[in-house]
Amino acid sequence: MNQNSTYDFTIQSLGECTIDSPLNVSYYTTDTRRVLFNIDLHHYADLKAPDGLPLSIEIAGPRAKIFFDPAKTKAAIVTCGGLCPGINDVIRAVVMELYHRYGVQNIIGIKYGFQGLIPKYRHEVVQLLPEVVKDIHAIGGSILSSSRGRQDIGEMVNALKRMNIDILFCIGGDGTMRAVEYITDEITGRNLNISVIGIPKTIDNDLNLIQKTFGYDTAISEAVKAIECAHVEAKGAPMGVGLVKIMGRQSGHIATGAALALSDVNFVLIPEVPFDLEGDNGFLKVLERRLLLRNHCVILIAEGAGQELMHHEDGPVETDASGNLRLHDIGPFLKARIEDYFKQKAMEINLKYIDPSYTIRSVPANASDSIYCGALGQYAVHAGMAGKTGMLVGLMKDEYVHLPLKIIASGAKVNPEGNVWMRVLESTGQPPSMKN
Amino acid sequence: MNQNSTYDFTIQSLGECTIDSPLNVSYYTTDTRRVLFNIDLHHYADLKAPDGLPLSIEIAGPRAKIFFDPAKTKAAIVTCGGLCPGINDVIRAVVMELYHRYGVQNIIGIKYGFQGLIPKYRHEVVQLLPEVVKDIHAIGGSILSSSRGRQDIGEMVNALKRMNIDILFCIGGDGTMRAVEYITDEITGRNLNISVIGIPKTIDNDLNLIQKTFGYDTAISEAVKAIECAHVEAKGAPMGVGLVKIMGRQSGHIATGAALALSDVNFVLIPEVPFDLEGDNGFLKVLERRLLLRNHCVILIAEGAGQELMHHEDGPVETDASGNLRLHDIGPFLKARIEDYFKQKAMEINLKYIDPSYTIRSVPANASDSIYCGALGQYAVHAGMAGKTGMLVGLMKDEYVHLPLKIIASGAKVNPEGNVWMRVLESTGQPPSMKN
């Protein structure tokens, strides 16, 4: 993060909170409880908030006074973008917290992401009651289903108004958070009292500021299983090569995590560390040396790695329905290049290509993610009931906080000069650089 | 099986057994203990052996007298063809039985399949001791590695002779069993006293006569996990389609097993039940109806299914190094055809394609397969020590038996008129025929 940039961690609010919280607990928090943005002893005051105090962030948690009257409140939940372990846990937690602790009984689920707010798709809404969500944490995916793609902001706000939604909980990625920002702006522009709360979701674990995104932990566990299989395959045949492509569009967090959890990977290729294919330092030559030495090899590649190697071959850049840059598929590309290389060398190899992405992202959350999702859902509800809006809940410095939507972006990188990547280099034994 | 064909279940032998077995047990069996080939009350005598008695099969088990002197015996193990859960369990069982019960201490492992018997590959042999194999059942694949491809029979027998191998245990599939047959013939022709015992391996579970091949049970367990993910993916997006390609070159045993173990599959496509893509009864139209009705769909396809749909597009038939017909890849083909079909209909679908084959076949055996492999290895050793040759051990009518190599062939089918397939139809709800 650039130390010179200006941050504004002010959280938008629909207005004054005048209603007594029904929670009746002893541990209410207040908007004045804030944690320092920078916790370094010698730098905590380097960045200042407009009030001149060190830059700080609002703590999440229940407020003694809330904005919405629970008996009259209607809430909605929508899930957008790709699947990720834990979505159902978040849905469950939001419903349970609203219903049992705040007494909000009118909760609906919007089906198929933002499509569900656009009349032409004719998706029906779902009534969400404790009975409905009780056991959904045992199921992968989203019981509300999801969709990609932009929808008309005005139409969506019309729908919220038409359905008398007071609080909208949006579970989605970086792109979804952008849309949620525009929805909030439109609501503010129309002077409506609708709170919009984001719960950030990206299996890639690459959001800036946020300590860990939900589902990442589960993804690592599942990735490890696929890598173990690649290792067995690599050792099972003469000159066996196990090539595993893993999620990670802009970052190698899953790849590095999985490599550190398991010792069987020999090469980790991530977007943060470009590499050459050809040349004496290039990946293919290094791979050849490894194979001649050890007769087998396991390669783990993040989907966003090596994109620059494929650039020259194609026309204009494409994006998917969510506006994500459509990546070239590095998996089959690398497979073909490796096979070609060794064919030219008349060296017989046995390459097995494994792409476990869908079997990773669609499993139920593990216990750790399940607990984490439970907390995120709970804090999202506290924020919504207090009339906060245009914000998301996240974990920073091991504290649950409120963050303005506009500050969040994907793309947080694995530091190629940092301790984590050094441990990967040590674990794999791969050269620090495969550039010529 | 053709009722008119002649069967000969006679097991070849290297000669008379004159050495007392060191087992010293009370449950020795004899070559005269045989089970009926046909156990049907009204048909058991329909087929006759040359001696006029009803056709029957030799029972496996320890013999009181054996052919080889344990103290002077040298055994070798080789694993050929594709990986399959349980190979290491068989290796372990053979070594433990030879070493601890018969006292054979000279056991070697041939690396990389039949390549390991051909000098030019320069693969080293491995000494196999109890200490080496003790924990290998916890690892997938084969500690000896494997390879495909034919090798020169004469050279292989030269190697066996040069290394003074007395018993060769071959773990491999249908193709391997053919090679093992030729090796046995060559040994017989040269009048050598080398016993060759097969332990049949095919994850597809499609060997004739044999009740169940090892690894199949584990494969089903793993396949089920991939299908659960496909189901989650299918339900997670508008018009979601989960397409899973599973092993099964000539038969749909894994596909039917997995579909019966789990209720989430809507279409099972297997080689035994051809289908059309186009036309009103064709698969694509049926799929469309299903999607319009239920908005999501899970399709499970065996790799050998629908091969005829792709025939016209290509040149001469290819085979792989093991001599297996090289199949066209039905997975991507079907994916493309489905996507094209709905694109033409301007109906947006979300297809997720999952090919879990390598992550299925490379896991360690589950407990059930582990026990089964233990028994197979043990019976293989009993047979080898008794000087049997040109045979394999298998399970029939829940009895372990000796079968001549030449009688075994892959390609046993799922009966499209049988009870099992009917249960699949019932479970999936798919039409009995998708032919026009």
Next chain:
Amino acid sequence: MNQNSTYDFTIQSLGECTIDSPLNVSYYTTDTRRVLFNIDLHHYADLKAPDGLPLSIEIAGPRAKIFFDPAKTKAAIVTCGGLCPGINDVIRAVVMELYHRYGVQNIIGIKYGFQGLIPKYRHEVVQLLPEVVKDIHAIGGSILSSSRGRQDIGEMVNALKRMNIDILFCIGGDGTMRAVEYITDEITGRNLNISVIGIPKTIDNDLNLIQKTFGYDTAISEAVKAIECAHVEAKGAPMGVGLVKIMGRQSGHIATGAALALSDVNFVLIPEVPFDLEGDNGFLKVLERRLLLRNHCVILIAEGAGQELMHHEDGPVETDASGNLRLHDIGPFLKARIEDYFKQKAMEINLKYIDPSYTIRSVPANASDSIYCGALGQYAVHAGMAGKTGMLVGLMKDEYVHLPLKIIASGAKVNPEGNVWMRVLESTGQPPSMKN
């Protein structure tokens, strides 16, 4: 089995089958299709049926003509005795087969075992529809719950009559099958047209004649996990002893299976192989030698083992509500004896006692058991619809058959002179006898 005893495998029937089966399949079977009881080439005719033919057993499967008119048929399912993996799979299969293939739409579930047929307990019945049972195979236990204990036979038949039940499917153990026999007799005595079909359940896998009971396979998988933990514990402390008590009231099938699936067990103690505690050959002395040699030890004991060691200490024999002999708890007894022994020797040991029974029996069925349960349920329905009664479905010689209730008994033993036990001795290294 005693070769001199008389067997009668005749299956009772409610009367002639006159209604066309709605299945409309090509693979109907008939009552004349029978498999030989003894399939040994030289002994298949040693035992004769009353008609002078070799003793044989009726094959299960759909009949072209059935007894009950599906549109008017009402079926009930009841689950009795202890939990076992797969009960819900059987329930599911029975409902699906009745409903989808035979068109029987009136199916009820009796709650809490036979209690559910006795008015005073006031348990309500459950309507069982495909929608209700669709996903229950993912849950352990029984959705109908179960109970132990004898109930009045007359009252139960009254209930069946009052509710107009035509077919009663009973899932239960040995004791339940006895009760089912008496229910059938009472029905016959009253001349009622009610079919009673058993699906035998015992996690111990100790029924005579039957190849494998459902749930056993899953039980082994789970037992293996507990033993792995015991092994880790044993190695984790000085003179560590891991003691695992496993199911097996009269037999050591689970213990032997688990020991064969895993190589970490050093002693397997089963009811079939009595042992002494004291004395130079006794278990405690052997254990001491093992500990001094290797510093750790894993002991697996079946709950029915060593009962005779505890006899002298107690009064009259007790039975539980199901009439099962109430066993003394060998686990804590052995734990105390081991600890006392080494305390007297002033030898510090670290014993960790693990009793995983409830966490083994209450998991969902694994894929293999799930498929098996599916078949059992299906064959039970074919039998019931054909008006068979007083029988159960089972697997013998890898064929599904009909067996008269009265022929089935629990208590099938592990043969202490057989191959399986020899493999256990080899795997553990324990002495063949620990009797003085």
Next chain:
Amino acid sequence: MNQNSTYDFTIQSLGECTIDSPLNVSYYTTDTRRVLFNIDLHHYADLKAPDGLPLSIEIAGPRAKIFFDPAKTKAAIVTCGGLCPGINDVIRAVVMELYHRYGVQNIIGIKYGFQGLIPKYRHEVVQLLPEVVKDIHAIGGSILSSSRGRQDIGEMVNALKRMNIDILFCIGGDGTMRAVEYITDEITGRNLNISVIGIPKTIDNDLNLIQKTFGYDTAISEAVKAIECAHVEAKGAPMGVGLVKIMGRQSGHIATGAALALSDVNFVLIPEVPFDLEGDNGFLKVLERRLLLRNHCVILIAEGAGQELMHHEDGPVETDASGNLRLHDIGPFLKARIEDYFKQKAMEINLKYIDPSYTIRSVPANASDSIYCGALGQYAVHAGMAGKTGMLVGLMKDEYVHLPLKIIASGAKVNPEGNVWMRVLESTGQPPSMKN
């Protein structure tokens, strides 16, 4: 934590670091990099360090200059106390970091905890090389084994000196950290240059200051499985009660975590929330109401809960070899009390008691713990090589830090007034208080 107490986070050091680190990285840290102890915007300066600056904590990480010369350094690792998932991961990480990154090749493992430093036990030491530890993360427990109990501090330091150990890495709990403190003091008193670094281990996750102890995450995952079984058992019988005792001597972290990860628990009983058994608000009465309403119940009890209920029955307080208070076993006690209560009421219940402790703590670490352990091991090595001593590595505010041994204590509680416990109450539906 008491806001008035004085903290001193100064880390002891063996002397000036004068040797260039062989790491040659760009991300060295320095001793002046410190994070604030209190990160609250309005309170960060409430507590002051001796230098008048806000209280802060030293950051972990590699230093550019180190104290020990790698080529001449000898390190030792010892594991003490009870097993916990992840110990082997820490051992592996320490060895790999020392060997591959610092070039320390002389690393030994002390067997059986502190016993291994006392000659009379005659435990041999183990040479720890990368080859030895490469795959140990796949195994539960500790490859070095462990022991409980105090040993003579002087004798242990004698042993360290005799073996020329430069750095001792101690993996252990609260009690071990006390011993490590005394060892450090003895070393300091003798003016020896031996660094002693702790890596804190407690599956209970109850250390003050530290965000999360390793193994806790895995423990929750495993506990959840046992609870699922208890739920199945409870629903499987009339008036079924599943009672699960879980780890948690002084705190209910595992119990609350497991209850939050799974929704099937109806009562969570933890040391932090005392309860009565008898009386109208007492647990037994509340349980009775629950059973009458819902017919089944799942109870999760931490081992340290309800100790006061058992006090009156016994003599003097006992401690185990590690000096831990020997707890009364609440599991069987509560089981007996529940059964007595309902027997008196003539209400038949079916209670199943599950104690999964050993099968929880002895599994291998899950992926998340595995990565965490890897980092802890790495940071411990950085600290040791820099000549730090009398400290441990831990995670606080999501930063790895150095903490003085004397500041760490077990017993951190679940706050009975806090958000986490509120979520447990909401999830279980149990009354906030079961005191009269």
